[in-house]
Amino acid sequence: MDLSAFPYLQGNYAPVEVESDFDNNQLTVEGTVPQSLTGAFMRDGANVAFQPNHYVYPLDGDGMIHAVYFDDGKVHYRNRWVETNHLKTERQFGRMIYGSVGKLLEVPPEVIAAGGEPSPIRNTANTNVIYHGNKLLAMWEGGFPHLLNSDLSTVGLFDYDGALQPGDALTAHPKICPVSGDLITCTQRWDSPNYYLQVFDKNAKHKQTTLVEFERKGIIHDLQITDNYVIIFYAPAFHSLEKAMRGEDPFEWEAQLGTKIIVIPRDGSSGQKVFETEAFFSWHFCNGFESGGKIIIDYVWINSIPFTQAQGTGVEKQPRRMYRMELDLQTKAVSNEQFSDVFCEFSRVDERRMGKTYRYGFAASSNRDWGDAHGYNCTGRYDFHTGQTQLWEYGAEANAGEPVYVANPESDKEADGWVMCFVYNPEEGAYLSILSAGDFASGPVAKVKVPARVPNGFHANWMQGLTLN
Numbered sequence: 001m002d003l004s005a006f007p008y009l010q011g012n013y014a015p016v017e018v019e020s021d022f023d024n025n026q027l028t029v030e031g032t033v034p035q036s037l038t039g040a041f042m043r044d045g046a047n048v049a050f051q052p053n054h055y056v057y058p059l060d061g062d063g064m065i066h067a068v069y070f071d072d073g074k075v076h077y078r079n080r081w082v083e084t085n086h087l088k089t090e091r092q093f094g095r096m097i098y099g100s101v102g103k104l105l106e107v108p109p110e111v112i113a114a115g116g117e118p119s120p121i122r123n124t125a126n127t128n129v130i131y132h133g134n135k136l137l138a139m140w141e142g143g144f145p146h147l148l149n150s151d152l153s154t155v156g157l158f159d160y161d162g163a164l165q166p167g168d169a170l171t172a173h174p175k176i177c178p179v180s181g182d183l184i185t186c187t188q189r190w191d192s193p194n195y196y197l198q199v200f201d202k203n204a205k206h207k208q209t210t211l212v213e214f215e216r217k218g219i220i221h222d223l224q225i226t227d228n229y230v231i232i233f234y235a236p237a238f239h240s241l242e243k244a245m246r247g248e249d250p251f252e253w254e255a256q257l258g259t260k261i262i263v264i265p266r267d268g269s270s271g272q273k274v275f276e277t278e279a280f281f282s283w284h285f286c287n288g289f290e291s292g293g294k295i296i297i298d299y300v301w302i303n304s305i306p307f308t309q310a311q312g313t314g315v316e317k318q319p320r321r322m323y324r325m326e327l328d329l330q331t332k333a334v335s336n337e338q339f340s341d342v343f344c345e346f347s348r349v350d351e352r353r354m355g356k357t358y359r360y361g362f363a364a365s366s367n368r369d370w371g372d373a374h375g376y377n378c379t380g381r382y383d384f385h386t387g388q389t390q391l392w393e394y395g396a397e398a399n400a401g402e403p404v405y406v407a408n409p410e411s412d413k414e415a416d417g418w419v420m421c422f423v424y425n426p427e428e429g430a431y432l433s434i435l436s437a438g439d440f441a442s443g444p445v446a447k448v449k450v451p452a453r454v455p456n457g458f459h460a461n462w463m464q465g466l467t468l469n
C-alpha cells in the first residue's frame with residue numbers, strides 16, 4: 001500500500017498488517033497488573049486493509065479490535081479485524097472496492113454479480129466496542145453493529161432480534177444506565193432526518209422507541225443520560241450523500257443556525273425541551289446529571305466540525321476543551337463555561353456514576369502545542385470538585401488513546417479504580433497503561449508492553465468478566 005497521500009495514515013495512524021497473539025509469557029509487564037481484575041480491555045479503531053481512494057479522519061478505515069485480557073494477574077494481547085461483508089468482499093477480489101464517506105464509489109456490477117456486498121457505504125465497524133446483555137459488539141454509527149465472540153472472531157451483523165430494521169443506523173455511543181442496566185441508544189436513517197431514541201434492557205431485548213423529529217439530518221455522534229433525561233447536541237453539521245457521490249466535499253457547517261440542545265424524557269413521554277445556543281460541535285460527552293432544577297453537562301467542546309481531509313488541512317487545528325454546560329429547565333437559560341484550558345478528547349468517567357453526580361472525568365489530553373502534532377501525549381484527570389486538571393505525560397512524542405475507567409471490584413470509590421489506555425511512545429513502543437485513578441502523580445502502576453505496534457484508534461471499554469475462552 002502507498003499511504004503517503006493520507007495524513008491520517010502516517011506514523012502511528014498507519015495500519016498494522018497482521019493479527020497477533022501474545023500470551024503472558026510473551027508480554028513484558030512493568031509494575032504489577034491488578035490481581036483482582038477479570039475481564040478485557042478492548043479498543044476499536046480504523047485499520048485499512050487495502051489502499052483507500054480517499055480517507056476522512058475519523059470516519060474511514062476497516063475496524064480492528066485490540067484487546068488485553070486479564071485473568072488472575074495474567075494478561076493476553078490479541079488483535080483482530082472485524083470481518084465485515086465489505087472487508088470480506090475486498091479480500092475476495094484482492095483490492096479496494098468501496099470508497100470513502102468523503103468520496104463514494106459505485107459498486108462494480110461484477111462485484112454484485114459475484115455476491116459481493118452491494119452497499120457502497122462501508123460498514124467500518126471501527127468506532128466502538130461494547131459488552132452489554134452478554135453481547136460483544138463492534139459499533140459504527142452508520143449501520144448495524146457486528147456481533148463478536150469473546151475471542152474477537154466475528155459472528156456477523158446484529159439486529160437485536162429484528163428490532164433494527166434495514167436502513168437503521170445505530171449510534172456507536174450508547175450509554176448503560178448503572179441502575180437498570182438498560183442500554184440507552186439511538187438510531188438514525190439515511191432516508192430520514194428523524195432521530196429515534198432506543199432502549200434495550202439488560203438482556204439486550206428491545207424495550208422502547210421514542211421519536212425525535214428533525215427537519216434535516218444532523219451529525220449527532222454521542223448522547224448523554226441523566227436520571228430522567230437523554231441529552232443530545234444538534235449542531236449545524238451535515239453530510240450530503242449527493243455531494244459525496246459527486247466527489248465533492250460532503251460536509252457542511254452552517255454556523256448561523258447555532259447549536260440546539262435537545263432534552264428528551266427517558267420514560268418515553270412527550271415534553272422534549274429544546275435549548276438554543278451559538279454554534280459549537282462536540283464529539284463526546286464526559287458525563288451529565290441533574291441538580292437543583294438544572295441539568296449539568298460536561299463535554300468536550302470544539303468550535304466547528306473537524307473533518308480534516310474534507311477541509312484539506314491535513315491536521316486538525318480546532319481547539320477542543322472540557323466544558324461544563326448548565327441547562328435551567330424552568331427558565332431555559334444556558335450557561336456554557338470552559339472548565340479547563342487543556343487540549344483534550346475522548347472523555348470518560350466511572351461508569352457506575354453515569355448520569356449521576358461524580359468527581360472525576362478522564363480524557364486523552366495534550367500538553368503540547370496542538371499546531372505541531374495531532375495527538376494526545378497525556379491522560380488527564382478533570383476534578384470537578386476542585387476544578388483542577390492533572391496530567392500524566394507519557395513522553396513528549398507519545399500518543400495516548402481513550403482512557404477507560406476500570407472499577408476496583410473491591411471498592412465503590414472513584415479514587416480506588418484504574419484508568420487504562422493504549423499508549424504508543426516511539427522510545428518504548430506500544431503498551432497498555434494502567435494508572436491509579438486516585439494517584440495520577442505516581443504514573444502507571446503497570447505497563448503491559450506489546451511487542452507489536454498498536455495504532456492510534458477510537459473507543460475502548462472494559463469488558464467485566466469477559467475472558468478469552
Ligand SMILES: [Fe+2]
Pocket residue numbers: 173221283284459
Ligand atoms: Fe466517538
